[in-house]
Amino acid sequence: MTGRFKDKVAVVMGGASGIGLAIGRRLHAEGAKVVAADVNQDGLREAETELGAGFVGVHADVTREADVERVVATAVDLFGAADTAFNVAGASRPGYIVDLSEAEWDFTVDLCLKGVFLGMKHQARQMMRQKTGGTIVNIASLNAHVPMHAGSAYVSAKAGVEALSKNGALEFAEYGIRVNAILPGLVQTPLTRRHFDNADALAAFVARIPLGRPAQPEEIAAPALFLASDDASYVSGASLLVDGAWAVSGYPDMRPFRGPVKWNG
Ligand SMILES: NC(=O)c1ccc[n+]([C@@H]2O[C@H](COP(=O)([O-])OP(=O)(O)OC[C@H]3O[C@@H](n4cnc5c(N)ncnc54)[C@H](O)[C@@H]3O)[C@@H](O)[C@H]2O)c1
Numbered sequence: 001m002t003g004r005f006k007d008k009v010a011v012v013m014g015g016a017s018g019i020g021l022a023i024g025r026r027l028h029a030e031g032a033k034v035v036a037a038d039v040n041q042d043g044l045r046e047a048e049t050e051l052g053a054g055f056v057g058v059h060a061d062v063t064r065e066a067d068v069e070r071v072v073a074t075a076v077d078l079f080g081a082a083d084t085a086f087n088v089a090g091a092s093r094p095g096y097i098v099d100l101s102e103a104e105w106d107f108t109v110d111l112c113l114k115g116v117f118l119g120m121k122h123q124a125r126q127m128m129r130q131k132t133g134g135t136i137v138n139i140a141s142l143n144a145h146v147p148m149h150a151g152s153a154y155v156s157a158k159a160g161v162e163a164l165s166k167n168g169a170l171e172f173a174e175y176g177i178r179v180n181a182i183l184p185g186l187v188q189t190p191l192t193r194r195h196f197d198n199a200d201a202l203a204a205f206v207a208r209i210p211l212g213r214p215a216q217p218e219e220i221a222a223p224a225l226f227l228a229s230d231d232a233s234y235v236s237g238a239s240l241l242v243d244g245a246w247a248v249s250g251y252p253d254m255r256p257f258r259g260p261v262k263w264n265g
Pocket of ligand 1: 017141
């Protein structure tokens with residue numbers, strides 16, 4: 001591992017599991033001090049035990065502004081700064097539009113969209129105080145571009161996260177703060193366990209993925225850290241699809257009609 005994040009302090013919202021945990025692990029391996037926030041206290045404790053010094057878990061709900069503010073304050077109290085932030089927490093209560101209750105809509109949109117707004121607000125305030133720039137990476141979804149049955153709240157929230165990231169990039173640029181979004185396709189995490197436990201559902205997904213497999217969380221963490229690093233010093237307001245080429249696969253497969261490739265090497 002490189003030391004790209006040596007002497008940096010990172011905040012990971014939703015850092016106890018899946019993609020957030022993979023981001024925290026990689027940041028820690030690359031030299032960052034990490035404050036990971038989550039409602040899953042057991043997951044945070046396990047990660048603290050695994051990673052040891054330089055990784056601190058904070059119990060916080062991203063839908064509550066006071067909690068989010070406290071996470072950033074904890075990074076400053078413990079490690080002196082908040083240089084880079086990742087807004088990852090998310091989940092959904094799916095339902096068809098005609099069935100979906102107001103409470104279900106609010107749960108998903110508050111968690112996936114308001115949580116990112118609150119994170120960006122307090123992360124950027126701290127970065128502005130520091131006057132040394134900063135980076136924010138938000139985890140949206142392929143569903144920001146692609147609707148799914150029973151997914152209206154999630155799809156709307158994730159499209160909102162992509163737009164919000166661009167708005168942040170615009171508003172924070174004069175402070176040297178870059179904001180980017182990652183749009184993952186199917187990733188094997190506890191969130192998607194139901195797809196992996198159902199062979200037919202998994203096959204339906206994989207049939208649409210040109211790379212022929214889902215992603216592992218580390219394959220989302222790596223591009224997230226790239227966007228947060230100095231390697232991406234001129235990248236802001238970008239949306240990076242990390243989907244195994246899913247989004248380019250909608251056209252009918254004409255290979256059976258064209259025949260095989262003629263070139264034989
Ligand atoms: N797994 C996928 O296929 C996939 C695809 C596209 C986007 N995403 C997005 O990636 C992000 C991470 O998902 P994941 O797949 O790693 O799932 P995950 O369930 O493993 O991780 C999500 C984390 O968010 C935490 N969380 C939930 N509500 C919270 C709250 N109110 N406050 C603080 N933390 C909270 C959970 O406890 C959990 O640790 C989500 O935003 C998800 O929508 C996932």
